[in-house]
Amino acid sequence: xxxxxSIRLDEKEFSLPVMVGTEGEKAVDTRKLRVDTGYICYxxxxxxxxxxxxxxxxxxxxxxxLRHRGIPIEQLAESSDFVETAYLVIYGELPNAAKRKEFxxxxxxxxxxxxxxxxxxxxxxxxxxxxxxxxxxxASLAAHYPDLATNSFERDLANFDLAAAMAISKVRTIAAxxxxxxxxxxxxxxxxxLPFCDNFLHMMFSEPYQDYVAVPEVARALxxxxxxxxxxxxxxxxxxVRTVGSSASNLFTSISAxxxxxxxxxxxxxxxxxxQMLHAIHAEGDDGTRFIAAAKLGSxxxxxxxxxxPVYRNFDPRAKIIGKxxxxxxxxxxxxxxxLDIAKRLEEAALKDDYFLSRKLYPxxxxxSGIIMRALGIPTSMFTVIxxxxxxxxxxxxxxxxxxxxxxxxxxxxxxxxxxxxxDYVPIVQRV
Numbered sequence: 239x240x241x242x243x244s245i246r247l248d249e250k251e252f253s254l255p256v257m258v259g260t261e262g263e264k265a266v267d268t269r270k271l272r273v274d275t276g277y278i279c280y281x282x283x284x285x286x287x288x289x290x291x292x293x294x295x296x297x298x299x300x301x302x303x304l305r306h307r308g309i310p311i312e313q314l315a316e317s318s319d320f321v322e323t324a325y326l327v328i329y330g331e332l333p334n335a336a337k338r339k340e341f342x343x344x345x346x347x348x349x350x351x352x353x354x355x356x357x358x359x360x361x362x363x364x365x366x367x368x369x370x371x372x373x374x375x376x377a378s379l380a381a382h383y384p385d386l387a388t389n390s391f392e393r394d395l396a397n398f399d400l401a402a403a404m405a406i407s408k409v410r411t412i413a414a415x416x417x418x419x420x421x422x423x424x425x426x427x428x429x430x431x432l433p434f435c436d437n438f439l440h441m442m443f444s445e446p447y448q449d450y451v452a453v454p455e456v457a458r459a460l461x462x463x464x465x466x467x468x469x470x471x472x473x474x475x476x477x478x479v480r481t482v483g484s485s486a487s488n489l490f491t492s493i494s495a496x497x498x499x500x501x502x503x504x505x506x507x508x509x510x511x512x513x514q515m516l517h518a519i520h521a522e523g524d525d526g527t528r529f530i531a532a533a534k535l536g537s538x539x540x541x542x543x544x545x546x547x548p549v550y551r552n553f554d555p556r557a558k559i560i561g562k563x564x565x566x567x568x569x570x571x572x573x574x575x576x577x578l579d580i581a582k583r584l585e586e587a588a589l590k591d592d593y594f595l596s597r598k599l600y601p602x603x604x605x606x607s608g609i610i611m612r613a614l615g616i617p618t619s620m621f622t623v624i625x626x627x628x629x630x631x632x633x634x635x636x637x638x639x640x641x642x643x644x645x646x647x648x649x650x651x652x653x654x655x656x657x658x659x660x661x662d663y664v665p666i667v668q669r670v
Contacts, residue, residue: 389488484647511543513618
């Protein structure tokens with residue numbers, strides 16, 4: 239039986255194909271609607287528009303489901319690590335031992351930033367926004383490695399494995415260098431014998447003559463944090479990467495565009511807003527009780543940040559995982575922090591109070607990720623940069639889908655024009 243839908247326009251009925259995904263998702267295929275009828279579909283912000291087919295991530299917000307290449311996020315968080323999950327998302331299958339070793343070696347061998355690139359940092363003010371620095375320096379990879387960034391799908395796909403490894407590894411190194419540059423500290427270079435997250439922490443926090451050695455709990459917490467952010471379907475930054483990539487732009491340029499999109503407070507900056515909220519509550523001498531009461535009364539000054547999610551109508555599955563990890567990390571590290579105490583009080587209230595439960599305002603991944611990063615000693619200014627490191631494999635996988643799609647088309651949404659109708663030009667001497 240053919241799946242079709244019908245639409246009636248100007249007293250005429252038109253038949254439209256229906257697409258069904260492997261998880262039963264249904265979509266009305268409107269690609270020929272404008273050609274056949276002259277109409278387009280209006281969907282502000284593309285909230286109900288499918289711009290692509292994808293085999294990377296499945297998300298069911300109503301039921302709190304998130305799977306990468308079919309594997310539930312809960313299983314990956316329990317048994318995998320960031321590097322292995324990155325491989326899964328990019329290549330479609332979990333690696334065997336040989337492929338895991340080969341992939342890890344590519345990451346280790348391509349972690350360093352060459353001296354010529356290091357000079358780029360000196361052109362920025364010490365207080366420049368870290369995400370602005372990250373996006374522009376990542377974009378410059380296309381200039382430093384032109385053989386991997388030809389802006390030709392055929393040639394860039396031929397060098398994809400190296401470019402992908404380079405992007406994942408160098409984004410991490412660039413992030414650490416941004417942190418140290420802004421602190422006025424000398425750069426610390428990667429060590430090939432360290433695992434991915436231990437290496438990042440080494441580059442961030444080592445002192446002169448004293449290498450930073452991450453305790454296992456800290457390395458595991460960062461590993462989990464990155465893993466939970468690897469991909470999240472067609473969000474703002476990922477769809478930006480696909481849009482830029484659809485013009486045949488190279489991988490580095492496309493990732494840079496994704497970083498720009500992620501930098502906004504409504505996307506990657508959400509966990510920063512959580513910490514700003516906690517700081518404000520503490521500055522008022524409140525333990526969270528007064529803030530919760532004001533939030534329930536609808537006070538604009540007491541908006542509960544880090545709760546609820548535009549996609550999930552249930553508990554964010556990543557939040558469940560990271561919430562448990564957060565509690566464990568704080569206990570094992572013996573951290574006492576008034577902001578973290580306030581956060582726990584907000585969490586407990588939201589999970590028990592009918593006001594929040596009835597509105598499905600559960601703590602989301604942004605709420606917990608900010609708390610964990612603070613516990614690990616990562617400053618608020620670097621929160622979104624850490625998010626970008628975790629999301630890079632997902633951006634790479636989505637760019638690859640676009641580049642490898644036969645006869646793919648450049649992204650070019652339509653609009654409904656609401657400006658002035660045709661009018662004549664008036665010379666300036668006649669204007670009132």
